Amino acid sequence: MNEAEPVIACRNLWKVFGDRPDRILSRLNCNPSAEELRQSGLIAAVRDVSLTIGRGEMLVVMGLSGSGKSTLVRCLSRLIDVTSGAIIVEGRDIGAMTETELIDLRRRKMGMVFQSFGLLPHRTVVDNVAFPLEMRGQDRSTRIARAMEMLELVGLKGRESYFPRELSGGQQQRVGIARSLAVEPEIWFLDEPFSALDPLIRREMQDEFLRLKGMLSNTIVFITHDFDEALRLADRIAIMKDGAVEQCDTPERIVMSPATEYVAKFTSAVDRSRVVRAAALAIPAEGTGAEGQPVAAGQTLRDLARLIVSDSRAFIPVADAQGHVIGALDRQRAVDLLLGEPA
Incomplete structure (x- = not known):
């Protein structure tokens, strides 16, 4: 793959929920509004989204609840199949991949962190972090060594033998991040990973994340509904409304030159x-x-x-x-x- 080519590119992406959404495929070229689709008994969680994400870039996707941001990231990783459109990851159309190829892509290239920590309560911290490597078939000594490295990276050295219930919420989130990093993902999807944390821990986790970002070269898609968080973390921000991307640009250009009235409302209270x-x-x-x-x-x-x-x-x-x-x-x-x- 050419370094100048995007790591991820999606073109005219639609994800429509409802009874037989395939029946409106012929109408998608006309870009029906969210209201028009609702009148047809359908919900467009993602509407005609086209984005490119460069190598090493951090794209923050944000919007209010129900704007489609979480659905978009699940489409980009093909955790759900799209209704229409194409998603190209490192030059390959993931919609055309077999289940085996898709599993291999996720295991070898992708890391994912979601709002719920998803830790295994009966496993220690180090075994939780090593779990995806176990699924890869790596031997125990190799995967434990890698897990220990990741725990030190996220500041949890010394807690490897703890169980999840013995950790604070912020520490549990760090375990989730360490587990995701253990597979050395080139592409990292994070869906509101800090939303369940109190403000002080959330700020600490943002600091930790910025530190990790400076050390690693992952391509990152980070979902949030917090504009301050987006401004702090992003190389570019994509703001969504009713499943569509209203504007995708650098934090500075979004603040200085909002493309729509909706984006302007997001930026109106920002200290430029x-x-x-x-x-x-x-x-x-x-x-x-x-x-x-x-x-x-x-x-x-x-x-x-x-x-x-x-x-x-x-x-x-x-x-x-x-x-x-x-x-x-x-x-x-x-x-x-x-x-x-x-x-």
């Missing part, structure tokens, strides 16, 4: 200064007169607030991680955004 980075506001430096000490492209406006307010330069150079100037930051525009003015 903690989302928008200097690189997103950079314009070509030529002709701006930008000079002097640059700011880092990855810094948010909140990070730069003191400098932006006190600096006398009209345009401030913006540099990438290697120190190369990639553009200039219009200081007045940055000040307006800090003050909550329109972009």
Whole structure:
């Protein structure tokens, strides 16, 4: 597979529930609305979704309850079959795979974490983590060694002999994540993995997840209904409503340029200064007169607030991680955004 090709691509994906949903296949090209389908006695959980997900990318899919986000991730992993459309994983149409091929793909390439921890209560923590490797047929010493590595990675070293009932909710979730990582998944599906946790543990788990993400190179699809969580974790965000994707873009562009009124409602209360980075506001430096000490492209406006307010330069150079100037930051525009003015 070419590195530039997407790891996952879905085209015109539909998942319709109801009595004989196949009878409306000929109408799907006309993109019927959710209401039109409801009047036909059908529910469209996923409506005409087309997405690509690149290698190493983290796509966060979000929306309110019933928006179709969990159904979408189950379609992408073919835990449920789609009504219409195609899902291509690493160049292969998973809809055309045999059951044996699909099982092998999941065992070799995919990891999954869901809201319910799904731990086996009669097994210790280390045996829970090693369980998918046991299903692969690996010998006990090899799978236990791998499970121990994963437990150390998620901060549970020393608790390998505990049973799930002896752990807190956050610790149980870490076991679920370690179990998913044990198979070294290239593709990782997580469906609201932190939703059952209290706010403090949830924040800790987000920190842990960001740490793991920095160490690994998985392609990740992460489902949430929490916009703050999406902003914190995502490379791109896909916002769903009534089974359709309203907008799929970077957190900055979604906040700065919502594509629909529905997306605008999601972003209306967001503090843009903690989302928008200097690189997103950079314009070509030529002709701006930008000079002097640059700011880092990855810094948010909140990070730069003191400098932006006190600096006398009209345009401030913006540099990438290697120190190369990639553009200039219009200081007045940055000040307006800090003050909550329109972009």
